[in-house]
Amino acid sequence: xxxxxxxxxxxxxxxxxxxxxxxxxxxxxxxxxxxxxxxxxxxxxxxxxxxxxxxxxxxxxxxxxxxxxxxxxxxxxxxxxxxxxxxxxxxxxxxxxxxxxxxxxxxxxxxxxxxxxxxxxxxxxxxxxxxxxxxxxxxxxxxxxxxxxxxxxxxxxxxxxxxxxxxxxxxxxxxxxxxxxxxxxxxxxxxxxxxxxxxxxxxxxxxxxxxxxxxxxxxxxxxxxxxxxxxxxxxxxxxxxxxxxxxxxxxxxxxxxxxxxxxxxxxxxxxxxxxxxxxxxxxxxxxxxxxxxxxxxxxxxxxxxxx
DNA sequence: GTTTGTTTAGTCTCGA
DNA sequence: TCGAGACTAAACAAAC
Numbered sequence: 001x002x003x004x005x006x007x008x009x010x011x012x013x014x015x016x017x018x019x020x021x022x023x024x025x026x027x028x029x030x031x032x033x034x035x036x037x038x039x040x041x042x043x044x045x046x047x048x049x050x051x052x053x054x055x056x057x058x059x060x061x062x063x064x065x066x067x068x069x070x071x072x073x074x075x076x077x078x079x080x081x082x083x084x085x086x087x088x089x090x091x092x093x094x095x096x097x098x099x100x101x102x103x104x105x106x107x108x109x110x111x112x113x114x115x116x117x118x119x120x121x122x123x124x125x126x127x128x129x130x131x132x133x134x135x136x137x138x139x140x141x142x143x144x145x146x147x148x149x150x151x152x153x154x155x156x157x158x159x160x161x162x163x164x165x166x167x168x169x170x171x172x173x174x175x176x177x178x179x180x181x182x183x184x185x186x187x188x189x190x191x192x193x194x195x196x197x198x199x200x201x202x203x204x205x206x207x208x209x210x211x212x213x214x215x216x217x218x219x220x221x222x223x224x225x226x227x228x229x230x231x232x233x234x235x236x237x238x239x240x241x242x243x244x245x246x247x248x249x250x251x252x253x254x255x256x257x258x259x260x261x262x263x264x265x266x267x268x269x270x271x272x273x274x275x276x277x278x279x280x281x282x283x284x285x286x287x288x289x290x291x292x293x294x295x296x297x298x299x300x301x302x303x304x305x306x307x
Numbered sequence: 308g309t310t311t312g313t314t315t316a317g318t319c320t321c322g323a
Numbered sequence: 324t325c326g327a328g329a330c331t332a333a334a335c336a337a338a339c
Contacts, residue, residue: 017329036311060330066313073312083339084311 014047018057018064021047022071026089033074033088036062 014021025042026034034042040058043050050057065071065087074086 056331059332062312
């Protein structure tokens, strides 16, 4: 497998999959999130190969963004007009390329909790499923408490502050190609996992929703503004903290007959206010036709990411 | 009309 | 050989 070169790959196809290219682009940005057009731009800037046949590879890239759970979509705020959403990396996609190949991952990064829960539901009584989910929630939440202090930090979302970190995201461009490139505009790229405190600041609405989402799943039936599944992440057999990711507000849900009310860490229960991923201002959602501050719930269950 | 996002389907490649 | 991941093409809908 060719190693990343020192310079651009001229007209040769770079030895990176679209996933790694996209991840590079996202990682190269201090905010760790980019709109599609910027991802295109990043790739074309660095890899001349992709200046041709743009239709083809851009379609593939979009397909990858949608198809792969390792990418999460972040809606624009209403006061940030523009097309499309921002794209970021799922916090647990870190070691997909652990084997050193940026063309082929060890295993596809996938969010499976809902499927698992549904399968479980299909195979057992509802009460069993509720118990199962409750156990999962406990496991993740306890692991969350245990691991959160060891997890990597990233730059705040557009807070203008790069937080110090020793962790290097495998997708960080400095880890992939920064050996070869100087990344303009990211002097202190400190690699990329959105952590809870930062996410809470950046996406309070998500966390708010998330808190709601784990409340008794009788739920309010609508899919409001920030309806997005709460995705806990379980990584390589290891349980990691949950990050809410607004991928697909699918109505797929698994209602817990007994009501699932795990203990929610304090950092998840931020009030609904301020910051958005891209601006230190009031967060509202473009996707929400409703009043900011209004709590919407997403009747989804926690999910598990498996590798 | 263009861009963005989702989905489906088929093919190719690689690793076990 | 087979399964899984990657790539490509295409259709379609929604947002801008």
